Amino acid sequence: MRLASVAALPETCRPVSPQLAALSGDTLEMMAEAGSEIVEIYRVLAKTGDNVVGELLRGADTFYEWDHYPPGDVYDAETHAQYYYHAHPGDQRFDGEHGHFHTFLRPGGMPPGVKPAPVPPGDLPVDHDERLSHLVAIAMTPQGLPFRLFTVNRWVTGETWYAAEDVIAMLDSFEIDHARPSWPVNCWISAMMRLFRPQVVELIRARDRAVEAWRSQRNPPDVFEDRDLEITSLLEVSVTDQIQAVNYALNR
Template sequence: MHAEVWRQERFHEVTGDTAIGRHHEAGQRAAGARLLTCYRTLAKTGAHLLDSLFYGKAPQQWLHYPADDAIDERHGYQWFYHSHAPSDRAGSTEHGHIHVFARPATWAPWADAVGEPEFARVLDMAGRQASTRHLLCIGLDAKGVPQSLFTVNSWVTGDAMMSAASTVRMIAGLRLSTGHALIDEVIVAITRLYRLQIDGLMQQRDATLIDRARLGPGTLDDESMEVLSELRIDPDQQLAAHR
């Protein structure tokens, strides 16, 4: 929490009362309003955020929900939800998490033309073929409320990643219309509400990868490195800070 507060204070220190700062604050307030609307809608009917995925059945660990991912061809993003066995992440209280990806159509517009080739070179990604680029994980508690944001190594998802700069741009451009309206809204709202923290999360991810790359080849396939960066979040506190 201290790191979150520092980042927020640092942002205000740098931007002051500029148009950029005001625009960012307005975006966070709008995201907060969207998030509240989603959970108020669920509360009115006694529904759970993930009901559209499970159809009244108990979810099974490791299975993808939906089975073939929730895909938005128009905007070029997709996601799926799954859960691990409790023993996989000792001490974790999450029910499961959402993996968010970018599809090929979104890569070029957001790519960091200067930094991307160097990022690929350092991590030895030349010739690595993958149909998606992993962006972010959103951990949920049993009530379906986001409780963490984290990043994972490429071997976890079997695809590839792009540099922090490019990834942050792709997340900033995130739009979703997959047929799971409330889940789409929550994913987008959380990425807007925690935009500054996500920037820091990606920088930490890249620093971890680059440190490992200095030891030699195999960074992206090193199974001793699963979660690369992680941040516990409390949407209630974040919403209160941006009313």
């Protein structure tokens, strides 16, 4: 992970923690329900000494760096949401990271009117279904707990680039609503997207500011393919702290 690319960006490109008290009651209730769902998933997995990462990797004899888990990714044919888990080599990971989830939405699940952002010629896949958008990545500790959310430049995942507000409009469509390969993990990652929705929104907006700042500072031939810009925004998170903050905002 090229954290140096984030450090080189202006402070205005960094995401800010949203003020939860400013959110509507309905939004806070939705986040509270997601938090309760995550806590219940943790409770059930803990009874057998499991966590969401171990549950997803169950049956894999060896965990190989760069490989997608599960093979072929997890894809919901109804919602067109998709995710996978993988890890980079040790010297390319965040401190304390085991690996991370990448989340996506394919065109079939995108809201009407959403179109790819203007990009250099040849950057747009010919196959319409391959024009998927990356939403956010979730970094996990060796204990199987999320500790950081981040966004990436386009070359990292091979995604198609959509403007920040269009990506934000996609967030509510992310849902993995089937049992395979793991119902607990599918429910967990869907709930994570709801619990941390305000933070994900800020990260996506910071992503676009970072790309524009990088383009302005360095003037690369194609900013979306510049290998020196990998991580475009990141934010430390805690499920426990987020649930407490949501409950505090609701009680107010």
